Amino acid sequence: MYRKVYFISLLLLLGSCGTSKKKTTTKSKTYKVSVAGDPEPTAPTPKKSTTRIAEKTLSKADAIINTALTFSGVRYKYGGTTKKGMDCSGLLYVSFAEHDIAIPRVSYVMANEGKRVKIKDVVKGDLLFFKTSRKGKRINHVGMVVSIDNDEIKFIHASSSRGVTVSSLREGFWNYAFVKATRIL
DSSP, X not given: OHHHHHHHHHHHHHHTSOOOEEXXXXXXXXXXXXXXXXXXXXXXXXXXXXXXXXXXXXXXXXXXXHXXXXXXXXXXOTTOEXXXXXXXXXXXXXXXXXXXXXXXXXHHHHTTSSEEEOGGGOOTTOEXXXXXXXXXXXXXXXXXXXXXXXXXXXXXXXXXXXEEEEEETTSHHHHHHEEEEEEOO
16 A cells, blocks of 8 residues: 555656656667656566455455356356356365365365354355255255355355356245355365
8 A cells, every 4th residue: 555655656756847858869869868867767567466465455265255256157067167167066166276275076075074054153255055956865056155144145156047146045946955054264
């Protein structure tokens, strides 16, 4: 923050000093002449990545959530882990891996990782597990909590019908299919 203020102040100071540059040509060569004693030109400083700066101030959970949100709208593809298509566990696998956290690739194995938490105690970054098939006896879907507002839990996941999207646990289908929540972070 102080660097930005200092840099802007310096630019304003230099810009308002009334310096000007004249171009003088001699034998087809151009020279820049400083009228008011301009400082030596310096190489431009490379811009710092705003994502890296923002990442330092964010919690690990927020950073992972932001990574997952960059995939919003990506179509569903069974086994997919790219912007061309991804499934629910692929979305989380890639999002966590981007921040150097290794988790299992499939949802029913992922469900055995971390510490189980009560639904009333979930926080951003916790994983929610579901059984979406009437016939299936094991967990087959996973999402990650992105926000909790007035007891409404919103989570990001890859739905086979809508692709990567944010849904609410209040929605009847997801509420009915919910099995458990775990905390990896």
